[in-house]
Amino acid sequence: MTPSTTLTDAAGLSLESLADLFNRAYEGYEVALSVDAAAIAFMEEALDLWPERSCVAWRDGQSVGLAMLGVRGAAGWVGGMGVVAPARRSGVGEQLMRALIERARAAGVRRLGLEVLERNLGARALYEKLGFRTWRRLEVLALEGPGAPPSAPAAACAPRDARRRIALARRADEPWQRADATVDRLDVSTPALRAVTVPDGDAVYRVTAGERPAGLLLDAIRSREGVRMLRYLNVPDDDPAAVALRARGAVCTAAQFEMALAL
Numbered sequence: 001m002t003p004s005t006t007l008t009d010a011a012g013l014s015l016e017s018l019a020d021l022f023n024r025a026y027e028g029y030e031v032a033l034s035v036d037a038a039a040i041a042f043m044e045e046a047l048d049l050w051p052e053r054s055c056v057a058w059r060d061g062q063s064v065g066l067a068m069l070g071v072r073g074a075a076g077w078v079g080g081m082g083v084v085a086p087a088r089r090s091g092v093g094e095q096l097m098r099a100l101i102e103r104a105r106a107a108g109v110r111r112l113g114l115e116v117l118e119r120n121l122g123a124r125a126l127y128e129k130l131g132f133r134t135w136r137r138l139e140v141l142a143l144e145g146p147g148a149p150p151s152a153p154a155a156a157c158a159p160r161d162a163r164r165r166i167a168l169a170r171r172a173d174e175p176w177q178r179a180d181a182t183v184d185r186l187d188v189s190t191p192a193l194r195a196v197t198v199p200d201g202d203a204v205y206r207v208t209a210g211e212r213p214a215g216l217l218l219d220a221i222r223s224r225e226g227v228r229m230l231r232y233l234n235v236p237d238d239d240p241a242a243v244a245l246r247a248r249g250a251v252c253t254a255a256q257f258e259m260a261l262a263l
Contacts, residue, residue, distance in 0.1 A: 003059045005092055007099050010054035010066060015040045021056065021063045025082030030117050031140075031254045046185040047177065048072050049079045053103045057083070057092050067096040069104055070176065076109035076263075077176040081123075093123070097130055105263045112263055113176060115234065118255040132259040138175060138234040141242060143218075143250040145228065154198045154220030159183070162195035162202035175234040175258060196220045215244035234258075 010018060015037035022040065026033040043049055048070045057065035065083035069076060078100065083092045104112050115138060116123050163183055176182065183204060186193050195204045196217055203217040218241065222230055234256065235242045
């Protein structure tokens with residue numbers, strides 16, 4: 001007999017408890033995920049995740065799953081949904097997602113987005129059952145090792161100035177993690193935010209442990225002291241940065257589909 005499942009909001013859990021639940025819910029995941037309390041706090045701040053609007057699933061007094069909701073006006077984002085291994089394939093994920101959709105609707109969200117790994121067929125089937133539709137494919141690209149200096153002059157610039165120029169040249173919306181609202185948060189809360197500019201191009205990047213302008217910008221970032229790996233998160237297949245990274249030998253470490261549900 002399947003135990004009954006109850007849902008509460010995530011605000012009742014400490015950052016440490018949320019981190020523990022995240023790690024258990026993503027155990028065995030195709031892309032390894034390990035977070036701590038500081039990482040959860042950063043995600044809540046930078047990605048506008050609202051614990052009060054997010055869901056935690058419980059069975060027999062134990063937390064067994066979570067679904068986090070980010071809200072920016074009429075736009076919403078599922079900032080992590082997972083179920084601990086013993087409770088998977090028992091309806092917990094669907095229960096969490098249906099509750100999260102209702103919470104998003106109550107918060108005024110009109111479009112709810114998420115990303116799902118290309119090979120996570122079970123999750124994709126669940127999201128499609130709930131009405132989500134795929135609209136583009138995204139890749140996480142990684143390039144190891146320091147790069148040679150760029151072939152054209154590159155200079156540091158103010159992140160806010162670079163952001164404005166990038167916005168003017170944008171051809172499509174950015175994924176949630178790189179959206180303007182996310183960079184706004186980083187601009188305030190992350191002292192490691194940097195920007196570089198070359199003729200006809202700008203880039204904003206965060207330091208952690210057209211193809212030609214894009215390539216020059218990538219080379220400028222890689223040539224900076226201390227850079228050992230360049231990771232570009234959730235870049236659309238046809239983005240100039242993706243083309244430039246592949247030309248320099250970058251590898252795809254994960255592929256995702258960006259999906260959306262109209263509410």
